[in-house]
Amino acid sequence: MAKYNTLLYYCYSTIADAEQFAADHLKFCKSLGLTGRIIVADEGLNGTVSGTPEACRAYMDAVHADERFAATDFKIDEVDEPSFVKMHVRYKSEIVHSGLRDPNIINPNERTGKHLEPAEFMAMKDDEDVVVLDVRSNYEHSVGKFKNAVTLDIENFRDFPAMIDQLAQYKDKKILTYCTGGIKCEKASALLLHEGFENVYQLHGGIIKYGKEVGGKDFEGKCYVFDNRLTVDVNSVNPEVISTCRNCGKITPKMINCANPECNEHFTQCDECGTQLEGCCSTTCQSHPRKRVYDGTGYYVKVPQPINTSKKNKVQLVQE
Template structure:
């Protein structure tokens, strides 16, 4: 029996005073002994947290007890080690960065693609009138994706709206969107509908839920996750490896960041080439004067930067001004 659990979840639901909610929610998570990363926005919650089964259950119970988040779908992984080092809960403009903040353009609480449960998705995905669309970034689908899925050349989800025109040839098809846990599909499918696509679906619970409930059939490679595990196995039926080491070309799903901080590219590199290249993606980066020491992980702790007061939101400044005690 594994010692810890990791929860992946999101919920689109309006949160009043979301910045204060984020601060209070952080303290609540810490009181339970959880570690993880949660994004809070006016539009809802997006998080991955890790802790003991008891702490995770207490957290899920508390979230479900709040009417705003009562329908939150938690994906639960049993893990041997905590998936994070610290607990972060931050306020941001969106719970997934798309650049589509105006609810008059798209609002996932009102209109999205039709939700397909994993086994429904599995039954539909190979039909002739269907296109399976991966809405994730390059580094994610390069390490794992559904067989025959259409992938987009994007470095970040915020580039997705720019790719809509490239998909126009598929407007007469059923579009089945998917992502890691489902959150990106909420906005991607809504935007497709807004742009004239008539028959749009999304994999409910994403790749993670598909692996748990449908055995991960026909998902090739591994699923990229945003915690210390980096990638996880999904396919327990017909697994394959699709990711290749950047340096030597052998199959490898081991993801690292380039040791040159001015590059910092996220890419696949086998362990042997990692040591050979000192964690770099190229000879140029190996020779860079700022190259970071490579310890075999390809993971580098961010160096804290000075606070830029100009970037503090006007709302936060107003809140602090109105409540002087919050400074203490």
């Protein structure tokens, strides 16, 4: 039995005085001995936390006990060690950065795509009148995606709104959106509806829940996650590796961050090239004076920095 759990979750629900909530929530998480990363905004919560099964159960019970977050859907992974080193809670303007802050246009609590449970998504995804749309960034779908999915050339989710015109060709189709845990689809599907797409759906719980409930059929490759695991397996039915080493082109499922902290690019790299380039994406980055020590994982703990958590531009530290 695994010694730890990792929880992935989000909840769109209005939080009054979200800045203070973030500070209090950090103390609460630390009191449970959790590690992880949580974003708090006026619109809700978005988090991944890791700890003992007992600590994670206590955390989920506390979140569900708050009527604002009672409907939160936790995706639970069993892991051999915590998926983070430290506990961070940050206040931000959005729980997933889209640049769309007008509640008259995007409000997942009022209008969003129809939620499909994993079994429903699997039953619909191959229909002729369906387009499966990946709303994640390039580095995420480069390591894994649904078979025949439409992917977008975007570096961050905030680039998604600019892609609407390119998606107009699918307006007469049923659009099935998906992402890692479901949070990006809430806003992506809401925007598609606002832009005149009529038949918009989203995979409830995202790729992670799909893998747990129906075995991940037809998800090719691995799923990128935002913790020190970097990627996780999803498909136990018909798995296939689709990613290739950026440097030599060899098939590899391994994704890392460039060891040059000023680059820090997410990319796929085989172990041989990782050893030769010391975890860097290029010889230029390999010669950088601040290059971090490559231990074979390609994951590096970020050094805590003062961040602006106040609307009044007061600099505070919300992580230790």
